[in-house]
Amino acid sequence: MASKAFSKLNALTSTLGKAAGKPIRIGVMGSGNWGTAIAKICGENAREHPEIFDTQVHMWMYEETVPYQGEQRKLTEIFNSTHENVKYLRGVRCPSNVYANPDVRDVSSRSDILVWVVPHQFVERICHQINGSVKSGSVAISCIKGVSVQEESVSLFSDVIQKHTGMYCGVLSGANIANEVAREKFCETTIGYDPDDTVNPRFTPEVISALFYRPYFRVQMVKDVAGVALGGALKNIVAVGAGIVDGLGLGDNTKSAVMRIGLMEMQNFGHVFFNCDRLTMVEQSCGVADLITSCLGGRNHHCAVAFVQTRKPMHVLEKELLNGQKLQGAATAKEVHAFLRHHNRVHEFPLFTAIYRIVYEGMPPEDLINVI
Numbered sequence: 001m002a003s004k005a006f007s008k009l010n011a012l013t014s015t016l017g018k019a020a021g022k023p024i025r026i027g028v029m030g031s032g033n034w035g036t037a038i039a040k041i042c043g044e045n046a047r048e049h050p051e052i053f054d055t056q057v058h059m060w061m062y063e064e065t066v067p068y069q070g071e072q073r074k075l076t077e078i079f080n081s082t083h084e085n086v087k088y089l090r091g092v093r094c095p096s097n098v099y100a101n102p103d104v105r106d107v108s109s110r111s112d113i114l115v116w117v118v119p120h121q122f123v124e125r126i127c128h129q130i131n132g133s134v135k136s137g138s139v140a141i142s143c144i145k146g147v148s149v150q151e152e153s154v155s156l157f158s159d160v161i162q163k164h165t166g167m168y169c170g171v172l173s174g175a176n177i178a179n180e181v182a183r184e185k186f187c188e189t190t191i192g193y194d195p196d197d198t199v200n201p202r203f204t205p206e207v208i209s210a211l212f213y214r215p216y217f218r219v220q221m222v223k224d225v226a227g228v229a230l231g232g233a234l235k236n237i238v239a240v241g242a243g244i245v246d247g248l249g250l251g252d253n254t255k256s257a258v259m260r261i262g263l264m265e266m267q268n269f270g271h272v273f274f275n276c277d278r279l280t281m282v283e284q285s286c287g288v289a290d291l292i293t294s295c296l297g298g299r300n301h302h303c304a305v306a307f308v309q310t311r312k313p314m315h316v317l318e319k320e321l322l323n324g325q326k327l328q329g330a331a332t333a334k335e336v337h338a339f340l341r342h343h344n345r346v347h348e349f350p351l352f353t354a355i356y357r358i359v360y361e362g363m364p365p366e367d368l369i370n371v372i
């Protein structure tokens with residue numbers, strides 16, 4: 001069934017690609033754990049569909065010096081000679097048509113589709129850095145899981161990117177632990193993409209799907225962009241809750257309860273503040289499936305287990321345990337809490353609130369189950 005659908009998609013994208021003229025240039029903004037895995041996928045597809053995409057994919061790499069084979073070397077130089085991101089995705093070889101580019105403005109100015117995969121705390125700064133260099137008529141896809149909160153308002157990063165750069169921005173999110181996707185273990189993802197008619201008609205949903213679909217990475221396209229973005233952001237809070245449960249040594253039943261209540265709060269938040277389709281959270285990979293995988297095996301879960309066991313602050317554990325990778329769940333819990341408090345709706349989201357209080361206000365983790 002799936003492969004039939006994909007042959008249809010292949011035929012369609014090939015026709016579209018040929019009709020459209022110049023190959024579409026792809027840039028990936030970010031080269032962390034997920035950024036590198038996404039660049040690998042885009043590189044494989046650019047190579048497989050030369051009738052649609054320029055075969056070289058530029059991945060913006062925030063330059064760092066790292067120890068490598070007994071000396072200090074630039075991460076870009078190591079990547080461009082070995083095709084391995086030795087700091088953030090060790091042990092995975094990317095296709096040789098993925099080029100690590102340390103110049104963020106060069107990547108933005110050459111790309112027709114710019115795929116954003118940076119930890120959410122860096123987005124606004126990068127938008128300012130590339131100001132004036134974005135290619136006219138280009139579009140973006142955000143793979144970022146988080147929300148931008150100004151106390152009185154909460155924005156999706158797709159909207160932040162669109163506001164600062166002028167690019168229409170869709171969202172990719174799903175049950176996608178980077179280390180597994182990069183090793184080509186099968187999973188699904190969801191792309192929220194609903195451009196209006198001011199967006200270049202070349203960038204059809206079929207073209208966007210062709211950029212990401214792999215036999216091991218099944219893509220579902222939907223129009224509920226906000227629902228896709230919020231699923232990825234809010235599940236990170238719930239994953240912290242699941243980690244707290246495991247850190248306390250409570251059982252799978254307790255963890256399932258936290259996951260169920262978390263899913264309800266994710267759905268309610270999306271519905272109340274963004275008028276999202278409630279079904280997105282229960283039918284798509286970006287909702288319930290991402291919630292499950294993150295509560296079982298994600299970084300937020302692991303660090304929350306360590307939080308309960310050591311009582312060290314989350315930002316300390318992030319540094320100690322993640323080798324430069326970034327956590328999103330605790331920060332998102334704090335931001336969402338500030339927003340809910342401002343709107344006097346904290347009581348409608350008891351799980352999100354309890355997780356915030358445990359992580360930031362010294363509430364005993366043991367009290368989690370008394371307040372949800």
Ligand SMILES: NC(=O)c1ccc[n+]([C@@H]2O[C@H](COP(=O)([O-])OP(=O)(O)OC[C@H]3O[C@@H](n4cnc5c(N)ncnc54)[C@H](O)[C@@H]3O)[C@@H](O)[C@H]2O)c1
Nearest residue numbers: 031032033034035062117118119122144145177178325326
């Ligand atoms: N890792 C996963 O399994 C996964 C899966 C799906 C979605 N995501 C989401 O993708 C986004 C990116 O996550 P990731 O895993 O690629 O990143 P990461 O957690 O590996 O973070 C490291 C990245 O941050 C960059 N960085 C560090 N300091 C920086 C600075 N001062 N300015 C700019 N960049 C800097 C590093 O260069 C590196 O690219 C996040 O929103 C995350 O939630 C991650």
Ligand SMILES: O=P(O)(O)OC[C@H](O)CO
Nearest residue numbers: 174175176177298299300
């Ligand atoms: O490792 P986490 O907790 O940041 O989660 C990774 C992905 O979002 C799982 O889909």
